[in-house]
Amino acid sequence: MLSGADAMGPNPWTAPRPTAAAHGLSADILDDDKLADAIDATRRELKQFGSRYLSSFIVPLSVVGVAYYVLVGDVSFVQTPIEFTKLPVIDPAKLPAWEWAAYLGASLIVAATAAFFQHRTHKRAKVAREHYATAGERFRAFQDADRAWVNEQRRRTSASFWQQDIRKLAAGKGMKPNDVFAQEVGKLFVAWGWMVKLNQRSHDYGVDIFANGKEGSAVVQCSHSADGGPAASEVRDLAGSRHAFDADYGLMISIHPPSATRQNEFFSERGQLEFWHLGHILEQALVLFKQRTGENPPDDGARSQFLNRDGTPIAWHVGEQAAE
Numbered sequence: 652m653l654s655g656a657d658a659m660g661p662n663p664w665t666a667p668r669p670t671a672a673a674h675g676l677s678a679d680i681l682d683d684d685k686l687a688d689a690i691d692a693t694r695r696e697l698k699q700f701g702s703r704y705l706s707s708f709i710v711p712l713s714v715v716g717v718a719y720y721v722l723v724g725d726v727s728f729v730q731t732p733i734e735f736t737k738l739p740v741i742d743p744a745k746l747p748a749w750e751w752a753a754y755l756g757a758s759l760i761v762a763a764t765a766a767f768f769q770h771r772t773h774k775r776a777k778v779a780r781e782h783y784a785t786a787g788e789r790f791r792a793f794q795d796a797d798r799a800w801v802n803e804q805r806r807r808t809s810a811s812f813w814q815q816d817i818r819k820l821a822a823g824k825g826m827k828p829n830d831v832f833a834q835e836v837g838k839l840f841v842a843w844g845w846m847v848k849l850n851q852r853s854h855d856y857g858v859d860i861f862a863n864g865k866e867g868s869a870v871v872q873c874s875h876s877a878d879g880g881p882a883a884s885e886v887r888d889l890a891g892s893r894h895a896f897d898a899d900y901g902l903m904i905s906i907h908p909p910s911a912t913r914q915n916e917f918f919s920e921r922g923q924l925e926f927w928h929l930g931h932i933l934e935q936a937l938v939l940f941k942q943r944t945g946e947n948p949p950d951d952g953a954r955s956q957f958l959n960r961d962g963t964p965i966a967w968h969v970g971e972q973a974a975e
Contacts, residue, residue, distance in 0.1 A: 659834045659849065663803035664842035664939055669796040674789045675782070681790075690783050696776040700769065707765035711758035719751055801944050807835070808936045810953035813929055814906060817875060832875035833859040836904055839932065840871075842939055856895070857888025867899030880909035880928070890918055902927060908965065930957030930964030937962065 671681060679685040806812050813835070821831040837847045837860050845864040850856075860871035872889040874881040881903050893901035901924040903909065908928040918924040937948050957965055 659837050659841075659847070662838040662841055663800070663807065664838055664943070666800065666803075668943070669793060669800055671790075671793055674793040674796070676786065676789055676793060680783070680786050686783065686786065689779070693776050693779045693783065696772065697780065700773045700776075704766055704769050704773075707769055708759075708762040711761045711765070712755075715751075715754050715758045718754075723751075801946070804936075804940050804943060805949060808933065808940050808948045809951045810929060810933065810957065811951075813932060814877070814953075818877075828875040829859070829873055832906075833871075833873040836860065836871065836873050836932065839935055839939070843935070845869075857885065857892045858896070861896070861898075868896075869900035869902055870896055870898040871902045871904060874903070874905040876906060878907075880907045881905045881926075883912065883914055886914060886918060886924065890923055893923060900925065904928075904932070928957060928964065930954075933957055934962060934964055 671677075679689065806816070813832075817831050817835065818828045820826075821828045824831065833849060837849055840847045840860065840862050843864070845862040848861045850858050850861060857872050858870045859873045860869075862869045862871060870889065870892050872881070872885060872892075874885055876882075886903060886909070889901050889903055892898075901918075903924055904927045906929050908930075909926045919926060933954055940946070940948050959965055
């Protein structure tokens, strides 16, 4: 017996909606004007890096040099004439007082610090440039993810998904349609807030799903028959399992409504079992789709086989409102 996450696979009814932030898209990036301004600022920073880096050394060294020239004015320690094609020759005997060497050292420290911050700013600008350059690609990926999120739920609001696509999914997985049908029904139960376990035993005793919620416990049998409602033996098995497992509810879910036999009427009227057909599933799927996406479900003429005009499931036995 496996839990929902293990046996049912990804659940589109509980998956969180993709967000722009998860794709690295901030509000500023989504604003075209702000994005253009940020790209321009990054380009300026990268273009001006060389001059800014050089000025980190030139400015503090020039300050010390000008201060020395104004306050002392003695540059005789540099032998003249100066040839600009060669390094200047320094006379050690005529070097200025040691205080000026300390000032020069301090200016170099200031220069190195400024250069470090300029380099870090440049590095950030390069990262930002790559980030902005891929904004369009990430935005398209976000749109694709959001569209897929909506479509996975939208397809489950159609009758064809539950009738035909279930069989295709089962064939692709090498499973029985009943088992895939039970997985999809289990995903809906999880979305409704129930704790769900799929019965993976070979002899399921008439139970495909064990569910527990605020309203109590339930045993659920799923029947995916293309020809009609659940067989009489399936109904009897579920009724027995409800008592055997001491469940509060027994729910038979099938594609087509059950036959209005005396047995089915008996179990229904005595409150031992509830019978759902595809109309009940579609009703819940439509409500969930509207709540989670904020969109109206797409039109689907095939739903009219199972839903009344007001969106309620078509009645299956005497005593309920007849189909419109």
